[in-house]
Amino acid sequence: MELEKLAASLQQAYPQGLPGERDALVTLLVQKGYSHQEAVAVARALEAQGYAHFLPGEKPRFAFTSRPVDLKALMRALDQEYPEFVGEGDEEEEALDFLATRLEGDRQVAKEVLEALRGAGYVEKAYSPELVRDRLFFRFPEALRLYA
CATH class of the missing domain: 1.10.10 (Arc Repressor Mutant, subunit A)
Known part of the structure; x- marks a missing residue:
């Protein structure tokens, strides 16, 4: 799946972000059918390209944007x-x-x-x-x- 399409689908499914620590995104991707190794690579790519953003704090979560954002x-x-x-x-x-x-x-x-x-x-x-x-x-x- 192309990163842009994946990011858009994640943003639609989780408009306030995916609750959880840093491993939450990998876990979600594994549940979507990726192998663990693929999920780690896709999660890193989403972050590196600015589609996924880890927000730590009291309510940690991954936030997604439909286009790359710094x-x-x-x-x-x-x-x-x-x-x-x-x-x-x-x-x-x-x-x-x-x-x-x-x-x-x-x-x-x-x-x-x-x-x-x-x-x-x-x-x-x-x-x-x-x-x-x-x-x-x-x-x-x-x-x-x-x-x-």
Whole structure:
């Protein structure tokens, strides 16, 4: 099966990601009929090409995107640039707008990423006193801190 098609089918089946530790993806691929060795190779290829992303933390999971994404760069942008981006408007829409601008305008993949981050517990809707309204806050586990 071609990686792009496999990634798209995994994203549709697990929009909030596949719950579990790093071996969860290999286990799923074995259940789909791959040998263990093939499953390990396919899982590595999905990660290397940017279709599968392991999200550690309290709710560990593999997230899938229908097209390759540099998720670490996106998380770095969310951590460092997003607070300056937020303004007026719906908190979901501004988060999607921010992600879509980083994904060459691909709003569908922006939705996939936002849903995966939410599923991993990285997104919190909370009141922002400086904006006098709710907004989305992105919090990443220490394992993903990407400061230069």
